[in-house]
Amino acid sequence: MGDSLDVEKIENDDFFKQFLEPGVELNDATKLLTVAQQLKKLELALQVLDAELYNQVITNHEDLLSQVTWVEKIEGVLAIMQGHVQSLLSAVEHLRGKIVEPFNRIEAQTIILRRLHETSDILRRVGRVQHLLHSQKLVAQISNPDRSSDIIAAAKSIRELEELMADSDLSGLDIIADDQQSVKSLKLTVKKIATDALSLGLQQSDSTKVSMAIQVFENLEILKIAVDKITELALGEVEKAAKESLEVSLPVNQDTTKRGGPGRAALPSPGTSGNVRTKLWENLDRLFQETVYTQCVQIELLERILLEHHTKEFDGFSHKFWNDVTGKLSKIFVERSQASSLVKQALEGEYPKFLRIFLDLKKRLKERLQAIGTYTIGRDILQPFENAYLSRSISRLLDPVHTMFSADSAPSQDEIDILIRTITSELSVSLVDESLSTIVARNVGKAIRLFCLKCEQGLITGGEASQVIDTQTPGQQTNALLANLLFYLATQTTRVISNLAGSLPSEGASVIATSLEEINKLTKNILSPIMSSISDAIESIILTMHDDSEFREPSSPLGREIPYSLYMRELQAFILRSVTTFLSSYKNQVVVAECCHVVASRCIELFVRHACLVRPLSAYGRAKLIADFGQMEIALAPLCRGGQLGTLEQQQYRTLRALKALLPLGPEKMVEKVVEMKGEGGVPASLVLLNLFSGAPPELQSPHQSAGWSISRLSQWMDNHPSEKDRLALSSGPLQRYESIIRQKNITSFHPLFPLMTKLANLGQQTS
Structure with missing residues (x-):
């Protein structure tokens, strides 16, 4: 519902x-x-x-x-x-x-x-205090400081009393109020005894007294404070002595000051500056050799005994002390040099003397502390004055160079002698120290390089410097003069280095020797244009052998003596004239000889090459060519004086003699000899192969003819291709072409030279 x-x-x-x-x-x-x-x-x-x-x-x-x-x-x-x-x-x-x-x-x-x-x-502590303080033993220990064991025991007892009285529960007790004052008094007494013993022990180098004092301070637990105090006193002595050493001034001429008027300054007395400077150096010598040396030895003794007591906290103590000493001295020297021009001039201008004093100190300390080696003695204290001295030194070395080149004319030997005397002086005064000598040697090297640069800037270049047709031009005379000045500088400098041998460090001598090499290089550069022109002219003369028709005459008249060629006569005359006219004025004959050796080697190389390229070559021409080989040595004699013809580069002379011996032989004998030697110490196979082309038929063209080149171009190609393999490969082309021609014409036999030439050409394939 x-x-x-x-x-x-x-x-x-x-x-x-x-x-x-x-x-x-x-x-x-x-x-x-x-x-x-x-x-x-x-x-x-x-x-x-x-x-x-x-x-x-x-x-x-x-x-x-x-x-x-x-x-x-x-x-x-x-x-x-x-x-x-x-x-x-x-x-x-x-x-x-x-x-x-x-x-x-x-x-x-x-x-x-x-x-x-x-x-x-508290009662026990008070009783212990009373016992320790009022016992006759403690009083006897303090009253007999000569016995180290007693004073050490007294210090230990005083420290125990201090520890007992340090308890806050004992504060305010009337019974020990007087005792506390007694302990303080006794501590001061013991501390004074230990301080006096330490000071006397350090002065007398008595390790027993120093050890006793250290144990007393250690028992009193004030060792670090005592050591710091000793260090402070030592630094104070050094500082005081340093300031007194530099307190020098020039005496003023009293007569001048009496007559002085407005605007008239007081002048130093004549002849006093040298005396004051002498006194300054005596003070500095005394500062380092007596004060600083004494304090360093004392600190070293203190550190050694501290370490014997196993107080490792003082390890490196003397090194720190030395740093403090150098720091203070460096500051004082800089301040005094800034305040006094006399001190500044002495320390900077006569720095080597300052350095010698310092090094004597270093040597004495090293001898004294050789078994320990606690000091690491640096030269920081000298650095500002060393820099200033080296700056002046380089100026003294460079200024003569700038001065002698300031005029338009070239420098004279007298001006160079001034530079040499400066070099001698700078090196001589720097011999006090190897490091300083090395640096000064570098400065000498800079002066030599500057001289080279100035000479290089004055060189004459262009055609005037390289011509070899006429007599020496004014430009060539200038270049020869500069080269002779360079040689004179090198000779004199070498004499200076030789006189300083044994004293000058090897590194410094090496630096100067390296700079002298620049002179030889520059001399070679001066000679280079002339040598290039001579070499070019020699090549041009040698090329004319291909225009000599007598090489192609079929035979020689009976009874006629075979003369050498006209080009060889021209070559001999040219080389002799070049050496006499253009090279004899250079006094650096070592460099001239090196350059002449290069030219002579090039001359032989070109002569041998073109002698093998002459084509056709009759029997009479071969005999004449052999006569030219004999005359070549006569032609090179002016370039290689002193019988050095056999030392030429790349064994060119050996090739000349070997080829001269091969030319009278027949082709078969020549090839046989070359194959036996295989290029080792004999004539290269490529040259013999070129020579065989001279008797070959017209169908068998020479390599340059086959390639459509001139003889000059072939020579250039051979310069760019020194490999024997490449040269033999170039000659193989005409041989292959000839073989093709013979086969095309169906000729039954090859020319008698062809197999011999092919045998030589195949040597290139075997070596590859």
């Missing part, structure tokens, strides 16, 4: 939601219900709930009965547990009463016992 309800509808009904969910607002339809309608809904809902409750009880009555039974049991157990808890609380309260009262009594007794112990300890 429409008014029937169930549980689900009650939950979803808006009217019942106000009971199930408080705070829910009712909709308008619900608000319009009358009281009767609301009561009716409530009555129906109660009926539904009763029915639902009845159904649940009927359905789950066994479970409900079981839960009710367990609830009753739990209530019984809880009642029993409550009784047990009450009993436990009573027992705990009873036990607490038995523990608290004994604890309080024990705590009170403990406080009393602790106070008794503290009082007993």
Whole structure:
């Protein structure tokens, strides 16, 4: 029916939601219900709930009965547990009463016992103080400082007294107030005894006294303070001595000052500057050799004994002291040099003397401390003055070079002598130290290189410098003069280095020797244009042999002596004239000889090459060519003086002699010799192959003819291809072409030279 309800509808009904969910607002339809309608809904809902409750009880009555039974049991157990808890609380309260009262009594007794112990300890300390302070032993130890063991024991006792009195519990006790003052007085006495012993021990180098003082300070636990004090005093001595050493001034001319007027300055007395400077150097020598040396030795002794007592904290102590000394001295020297021009001039201008004093100190310390080696003595103190001295030194070396080239004319030997004297002076005064000598040697090298640069800037270039047709041009004379000046500078410098041999460091001598090599290089560059022109002219003369028709004459008239060729006469005359006119004025004959050797080697190479290219070559022509080979040595004699013809480059001379010996032989013998030697120390196979072309038939063209080249172009190609394999390959082309021609013409045999030439050409394939 429409008014029937169930549980689900009650939950979803808006009217019942106000009971199930408080705070829910009712909709308008619900608000319009009358009281009767609301009561009716409530009555129906109660009926539904009763029915639902009845159904649940009927359905789950066994479970409900079981839960009710367990609830009753739990209530019984809880009642029993409550009784047990009450009993436990009573027992705990009873036990607490038995523990608290004994604890309080024990705590009170403990406080009393602790106070008794503290009082007993204070009394014991006071008793110990009284015993140590008022015993006759301590007084006897202090009153007898000569016995080191006594004073050391006294220091130990005083330190123990200080530790005892340092307890705050003893402060304010009248019984030891006077004792505290006595301990302070005794400590001062012992400290003074130890200080005096340490000072005296260091002065006398008495390690026993120094060791005793260190043990006293160590027992008093003021060792670091005492060592710092000693170091401070030592630095103070050095500082004081350094300032006094540099306190020099020029005496003023009193007569001048009396007559002085406005604008007139006081002048130093004549002749006093040298005396003052002498005094300055004496003071500096005394500063380093006495004051600094003494303090360093004392500090080293102190450090050694400190380390013997296993005080590792002082390891490197002397090194630190030396750094402090150099720091102070460096500061004083810089300040004094800035304040006094005399000191500045002395330390910078005569730096080697300053360095010698320093090195003497270093040497003495090294000899004195050789077994220990505690000092690492650097030269930082000298650095500002060394830099200034080296700056002046390089100026003194470079200024003569700039001066001698300031005029338009070339320098004179007198001006070079001034530079040599400067070099000698600078190197001589620098010999006090190897490092300084090396640096000065580098400066000498710079001066030599500057001289070379100035000479190079004054050289004449172009055609005027390279012509070899006429007499020497003014430009060539200028170049020769500059080259001779370079040689003179090198000779004189070498003499200076030789005189200083054994004193000048090897590195410094090597630096100067390297700079002197620049002179030889520049001399070679000066000679290079002339040598190139001579070489070109020689090549032009040798090329004319191909225009000599006598090489192609079929035979020589009977009884006629075979003369050498006209081109050879021209070559001999040209070489002799070139050496006499253009090379004899150069005094550096070693460099001239090197350049001449290159030209001579090139001359032989060209002569041998073109001699093998002459074609056709008759028997008379071959004999004449052999005569030319003999004359070639005469032609080269001016270029290779002193019998040095056999030392030419690339063994060209050996090739000349070997080919001269092969030419009289027949082709078969020539080829046989070449194959036996295989190019080792003999004539290259490519040259012999070119020579065989001279007797070949017209069909067998020479390599340059086959390629359509001139002889000059072939010569250039051979210059660019020195490999024997390449040269033999070039000659193989005409041989292959000749073979093709013979086969095309169906000729039954080859020319007799062809197999021999092919055999030589195949040597190139074998070597590859």
